[in-house]
Amino acid sequence: GIQVEQSPPDLILQEGANSTLRCNFSDSVNNLQWxxxxxxxxxxxxxxxxxxxxxxxxxxxTTVATERYSLLYISSSQTTDSGVYxxxxxxxxxxxxxxxxKGTHLIIQP
Amino acid sequence: KAGVxxxxxxxxxxxxxxxxxxxxxxxxxxxxxxYQQTPGQGLQFLFEYFSETQRNKGNFPGxxxxxxxxxxxxxxxxxxxxxxxxxxxxxxxxxxxxxxxxFGPGTRLTVL
Numbered sequence: 044g045i046q047v048e049q050s051p052p053d054l055i056l057q058e059g060a061n062s063t064l065r066c067n068f069s070d071s072v073n074n075l076q077w078x079x080x081x082x083x084x085x086x087x088x089x090x091x092x093x094x095x096x097x098x099x100x101x102x103x104x105t106t107v108a109t110e111r112y113s114l115l116y117i118s119s120s121q122t123t124d125s126g127v128y129x130x131x132x133x134x135x136x137x138x139x140x141x142x143x144x145k146g147t148h149l150i151i152q153p
Numbered sequence: 154k155a156g157v158x159x160x161x162x163x164x165x166x167x168x169x170x171x172x173x174x175x176x177x178x179x180x181x182x183x184x185x186x187x188y189q190q191t192p193g194q195g196l197q198f199l200f201e202y203f204s205e206t207q208r209n210k211g212n213f214p215g216x217x218x219x220x221x222x223x224x225x226x227x228x229x230x231x232x233x234x235x236x237x238x239x240x241x242x243x244x245x246x247x248x249x250x251x252x253x254x255x256f257g258p259g260t261r262l263t264v265l
Contacts, residue, residue, distance in 0.1 A: 076253065
């Protein structure tokens with residue numbers, strides 16, 4: 044099945060800083076999503092982005108499908124951005140469901 | 154529209170028991186997927202249902218099973234619980250296969 048790797052595993056930043064989270068995947072994808080997991084465990088959808096670029100407020104994402112990577116940008120970080128960010132991909136017929144990376148644990152300090 | 158709902162939110166069971174978890178998808182969504190999240194293994198795919206048929210199943214033992222009803226609601230069952238089954242179980246729904254998946258709040262299962 045597809046492999047999904049995220050980097051960095053941990054990131055500590057000051058409030059107001061910008062950050063870039065990376066997701067590499069090993070095969071072509073039909074679906075690529077970015078999630079933020081809140082402290083209670085719920086996965087919050089950020090982007091559905093199998094290719095191209097999208098923006099939503101301070102967050103934006105870019106997926107370069109031909110080079111098999113996706114980037115999540117967070118600008119002007121706030122403490123509420125803290126948490127774990129997951130990238131997940133689905134390839135081919137989706138036989139393995141969404142395959143998740145191990146996540147990036149982001150801490151924004153005031 | 155209401156989001157994906159899961160019941161119960163928390164559950165404590167003992168080894169050897171069985172458990173049934175329920176998931177109600179977003180209205181109109183026909184695909185329901187289940188995932189298990191543990192600190193050691195991360196998020197892993199359990200199975201996917203579409204129009205009452207299991208489309209795919211992850212690498213889990215036969216003790217893990219599920220079903221989907223005609224109204225798209227889904228249940229998953231774990232029999233003969235083991236300590237290692239303690240996890241957060243997440244359900245996701247999507248309009249179609251390979252579409253955006255929306256996750257519920259999860260059921261946190263503790264096996265003693």
